[in-house]
Amino acid sequence: MESLLVNPISKASAMQRAGRSGRTGPGKCFRLYTAYNYHHDLEDNTVPEIQRTNLANVVLTLKSLGIHDLVNFDFMDPPPSEALLKALEQLFALSALNSRGELTKVGRRMAEFPLDPMLSKMIVASEKYKCSEEVISIAAMLSVGNSIFYRPKDKQVHADNARKNFHSGFVGDHIALLNVYNCWKETDFSTQWCYENYIQVRSMKRARDIRDQLEGLLERVEIEPTSNPGDLDAIKKAITSGFFHHSAKLQKSGAYRTVKNPQTVHIHPSSGLAEYHPGGLSTMNLCLPQKNICDRLLN
Template sequence: MDPPPSEAVLKALEQLYALNALNSRGALTKVGRRMAEFPLDPMLSKMIVASEKYKCSEEIISIAAMLSVGNSIFYRPKDKQVHADNARLNFHTGNVGDHIALLSVYNSWKETNFSTQWCYENYIQVRSMKRARDIRDQLEGLLERVEIELTSNPHALDSIKKAIISGFFPHAAKLQKTGAYRTVKNPQTVHIHPSSGLAQALPRWVIYHELVLTSKEYMRQVTELKPEWLAEIAPHYYQLKDVEDSSTKKMPRGQGLAAMS
């Protein structure tokens, strides 16, 4: 088996350091040890650990479970595409963002006692939802192992968003005059995926779950944020002057591995 490219290893270490999973000597921190208990991408793990601070662990593990299923929640039958699109957009009322919409899907399904019929009516994949429920159950058990209390804060959307940003702050992007976005870290031009509930809204600042390359570089699972949250949540990664809404400001630069030496 070939070793991974050194550049990939370096990038992974930088990410773990930025997430406060590693200290300056490259050893696991207390946060890192808790993150390691979750069999998830480090950003998702950090999001869950951060939910303790914002008192919304119940909502965050639901979002993490839905994100872990991938992009197979909704489906669009060829003969009912308009109906399917309208059903999907119902979960996006108020431009709450894709993460909150996924939470709304899960909670609505739960309120119907996990009804299969409800999934059919809303053009949602039953198998994907059952998988998300299984993942969520596992995550709930792991919360107990790392001594994070199961707390709910369903109406505090800013707190839920801040917990998400705590894990995904490297995935911030800012709207440009062209209508495209530019990632704040390692600047590149990206676009909101057409399936996103924010594809028409085009908020000025967003956080995204992942990038996918098709005809363009698209951001999947997008949520609006306030730029000052980046400096509040990740001051080691962003400075307030870097995220002020001014085109004259330079792009922020993380400390990277230079700070680890």
């Protein structure tokens, strides 16, 4: 699980920031901490990115290049061994590696996509569920990040209502993003449609470019483009095959508990499902099986 934590910056980073103030003209740098903090609490240098992030993509790339001895590989800044083990475990769970740590056929296909392994597994799995066209649209929209919708301060209610239209039928955020892309495509990629629905035009154009690249890569890994827009279950199965690490069970308290390494989590407020929880969608899913049991007892 990734999280944003507040950490002290390094002395090198502080000096680099101070240099900004006098770059193009006279300037001053005010530090919002004491000299004691600077000398005793800050590290000399920033921790390299490779030692702080998920290494699944790095490991998959190295394996596809034929480099199998990752422990003795000459990294410029060697990452912690625990991070390497976690990456290998994740790739094994995604069927990219076999029990001996060798690349599988699925792993070779995944390595062709310049994406997070979970996204690339989702695309590879879409071949089985005959919905690759829809899945690459979702992957492209996810690659853009959280910059699809915007909320002007003077029109927040209109923007929220426009967004709700894409979540009709209690669909999750992935299907909602697919609906956004398909509707934009039906309007012949209209800029005016984006303005009317409070959607960032630049982000949509970037998503279209990414999707075109992914479509070309489908041919490269010999996945036939297939479309199955009516079968949302097939699309959800393809998504779940890549993102099962993120699965969580709904508790009686209304919170969720992650399946792997149990931890209490909640739906993010920016999610389209947030307003249906816990009184709407989630509770409904809890009540339905109970109701069926009652019906059977009555009969």
